[in-house]
Amino acid sequence: MSYESKLPDAQGRYAYSAEEDAVWGELFARQMDALQGHVAPEYLAGVRALGLTADKVPQIADVDAALARISGAGVEGVPAIIPPSQFFALLAQRKFPVATFLRRREHMDYIEEPDIFHEVFGHCPPLTDPAYCDFVERFGKTALALGKGYSWRMFRLFWFTVEFGMMRSEGGLRAFGAGIVSSPSELAHAVSGRAEMLDFDLMEVFRTPYRIDIVQPCYFVIESFDQLVAALDADVGAMIDEAKRLGDLPARFDAAA
Numbered sequence: 367m368s369y370e371s372k373l374p375d376a377q378g379r380y381a382y383s384a385e386e387d388a389v390w391g392e393l394f395a396r397q398m399d400a401l402q403g404h405v406a407p408e409y410l411a412g413v414r415a416l417g418l419t420a421d422k423v424p425q426i427a428d429v430d431a432a433l434a435r436i437s438g439a440g441v442e443g444v445p446a447i448i449p450p451s452q453f454f455a456l457l458a459q460r461k462f463p464v465a466t467f468l469r470r471r472e473h474m475d476y477i478e479e480p481d482i483f484h485e486v487f488g489h490c491p492p493l494t495d496p497a498y499c500d501f502v503e504r505f506g507k508t509a510l511a512l513g514k515g516y517s518w519r520m521f522r523l524f525w526f527t528v529e530f531g532m533m534r535s536e537g538g539l540r541a542f543g544a545g546i547v548s549s550p551s552e553l554a555h556a557v558s559g560r561a562e563m564l565d566f567d568l569m570e571v572f573r574t575p576y577r578i579d580i581v582q583p584c585y586f587v588i589e590s591f592d593q594l595v596a597a598l599d600a601d602v603g604a605m606i607d608e609a610k611r612l613g614d615l616p617a618r619f620d621a622a623a
């Protein structure tokens with residue numbers, strides 16, 4: 367794929383070319399259009415609150431300042447994939463780690479690594495919601511406290527909520543997970559009626575395998591962000607021990623080649 371992480375200047379600003387601003391603008395306009403009627407109202411409120419537009423690639427520092435003001439959350443530019451302990455530690459401080467490079471035109475529709483469009487357009491709007499931030503913070507703290515042997519199942523929880531979560535709202539099922547919201551193909555699949563929609567259940571999440579390289583065969587549906595916060599009232603360590611003892615539920619996909 368050959369993407370290089372961008373580094374900030376002394377003022378913490380990242381330089382994006384006119385072509386990169388144009389790519390951002392096209393991605394933004396296309397997804398905002400596709401999301402109509404399919405995305406959680408909390409998400410759209412977040413886009414407005416952050417002042418995200420099609421004009422240009424947003425600056426991490428500006429998004430960070432806005433989140434701090436709105437919900438006490440923030441973002442931190444990271445060079446590449448970071449170790450789980452560092453990832454959980456940032457989340458525990460309500461800081462979301464974000465990649466800063468932007469995809470090139472040949473990857474408009476699909477990119478394997480998360481770029482700044484996925485990170486800011488996908489992840490940041492829900493971070494304006496205090497309950498969602500409480501969940502992210504508690505998730506980070508819980509994962510940190512449990513340590514290595516529990517990370518794998520904790521990543522499943524992250525995957526089926528922060529990345530690929532759906533929620534029930536007045537108009538019907540709506541997406542809030544960044545992997546759906548920021549991806550044309552995932553969104554089309556999620557609203558196609560062909561994917562399984564499962565009521566959110568923490569034990570089931572811990573026992574459900576996923577693949578990162580296919581559209582998701584199933585999604586978990588929450589009632590509200592408060593439900594996610596409350597789910598972490600449980601003795602998560604004991605639940606994961608039990609999930610390990612019970613074993614994984616049958617996969618809804620073929621094993622990766």
Ligand SMILES: [Fe+2]
Nearest residue numbers: 480529544545
């Ligand atoms: Fe993500």
